[in-house]
Amino acid sequence: MESARISQWLNLLVCVLLLLKAEGSLVPLILVENAESKGAVCLDGSPPAYHFDKGFGEGINSWIVHIEGGGWCNNIESCLDRKDTRLGSSKQMEDIYFSGILSNEQQFNPDFYNWNRVKVRYCDGSSFTGDVEEVDPTTNLHFRGARIFSAVIEELLAKGLERAENAILSGCSAGGLTTILHCDSFKTFLPSRANVKCVPDAGYFVNVEDISGAHFIQQYYSEVVSTHGSAKNLPTSCTSKLSPTLCFFPQYVASHISTPIFVVNSAYDSWQIRYIFVPGSADPSDSWNSCKVNMSNCSPDQLSKLQGFKSEFERALSEVGDSPSKGMFIDSCYAHCQTEPQETWFKTDSPKLANTTIAKAVADWFYGRSSFRHVDCNYPCNPSCQNRVFDLKDLPGI
Template sequence: MVFLKNAVAKGAVCLDGSPPVYHFSPGSGSGANNWVVHMEGGGWCRNADECAVRKGNFRGSSKFMRPLSFSGILGGSQKFNPDFYNWNRVKIRYCDGSSFTGDVEAVETAKNLYYRGFRVWRAIIDDLLTVRGMNKAQNALLSGCSAGGLAAILHCDRFHDLFPATTKVKCFSDAGFFLDGKDISGNNYARSIYKNVVNLHGSAKNLPTSCTSKQSPELCMFPQYVVPTMRTPLFILNAAYDSWQIKNVLAPSPADPKKTWAQCKLDIKNCSPSQLATVQNFRTDFLAALPKPSPSLGMFIDSCNAHCQSGAQDTWLADGSPLVNKTQIGKAVGDWYFEREVSRRIDCPYPCNPTCKNREDD
């Protein structure tokens, strides 16, 4: 667990002004010059009140962060993570609430908040490159889950450009393909979230210019508008019935004042027939927003009611892990990274997949 105290002088700090943190496990053997950098998730804060709440926990302050164990894509067991187990493995902690895009010079005085997520990302990446030796990488994979999975898409080409042309660089987004969709009341609630995040954190200048040259900045927080403009190979892992998106994109609280969706949002098995029809339409819209097939694009879209499936061993690669076309997630990602096969798997509709583990993890 590395507290990057020298980053504070550069203004690269968490919401409360505390130093950034990453967790590091060095590579060995054949993986000594290979790197997987995984960004933690945890939603966004879109106003000073929401961000101030985060100052009191690990979502906004490194003072509350504790050591953690690595599993899933960061796991160190050859049996359960055969393609990446002996790589240099890094987990970047998330304490800015902007998917690492914020950079506002002025401190928010009323609640003493620092909107500096992009500086945090750059400070940690620079430390990995110059101090830890990531500049010598032969293989590098930028990954993340949820808000970190979105960050893996937003920073993908920028990450790629930090390496020599001889380094194989790819990106992997788990539960980060947030849909620009209408909620049950017909509003674009998710769009309003991102507009507020971008405005509060000063994110526009750090979003991919390949997208912002064509779209308004808040739309460039949605992967469906960014991914077609990307130059770097990408793997998209997502549940078609992503539990966070059903709660917050499809049926957010403002769109459901009578809480008629409360039980359905807890578990897809509780949905009424009409609610299930709405959820199936959400899946249809989600699939339509996915990028067109290409040789460098990998996909694993299962029919689970889950959110984040790469960080926990039981969903990544284990006996009983989710399968699509008889393949587990960990194998599908490895096959894509090493180009053993074109890896594009889209599951049949719910409730067709008995291997699903319906869970939420970061």
């Protein structure tokens, strides 16, 4: 009996270790202590933070800087709601696991496992574009996202990024938007000889009408830009021609990006469908809830409208251009963010286009082994998709 119990415990331990290995390695939080003297602080005035796992072997001079996502705050009230959470304060952040594109295991991340891998935490609510000098003492809100970006990169340069031979700026969701908006400026920090490229994931937010015909997301972004004082930190190649609000959208910036860029996105991005195409304000009767929870529940009319969204997304995506330096992996999965989760980045059952995983497509493009530029067929055509299924409680407002 005793040996049987020991065997059971050993089996359980092995299972736990395997689960931890699959989840990735726990990486400690690092505060940018000298950032406060520069005013480069989170919404609550605390110092910004990041996680760093040092590279090794042939990857010692190669870097991935990955930006955390988490939406935006568009006014004082919504920024106050974030202020005392991990999306507004480093005081609420903890150590995290690295996986997917940040994994240090070759079997889970074949081409980048031994690089220096960094995850920059997101605590400003503006995709690192804000910079307002004055701080209202009644709210103590700091809008300093652009300063945070510079302060973190400067600290990483001192840790070896200044010697980088290869570098990728990436990020998920609002971090993917950060990647697009800061792609060219990131390259200016790096040595001129370095091979620098950008890989935004689920950050190609499009300016489309919602199902009611309103421009909900355009108005929302206008408020983000105004609240955070973002205009001066958006790409001047865009703001010299268009309004700052429009220059918060990738489709108006993409054609001006000179740094090589690879867009990873779903054409049916679950976040965009839930909060841009069918926001709560456009569906007061909640008739889309079942569809937004699981696309297989969509009615023929709803599915037709979603195919229309995909067409609008593809038109916006065409602004990236067809240069060989511009790649893309646009699947038809009902998903949002696919480079960090191990299941979608690189496993035997990961989503595929042209029989290629996201990990292989990005790596082949980065190293110049082959180009990759594929847009999937219409939902539900791709059997490799890992489509999200949400709970109703996961459908709050933007």
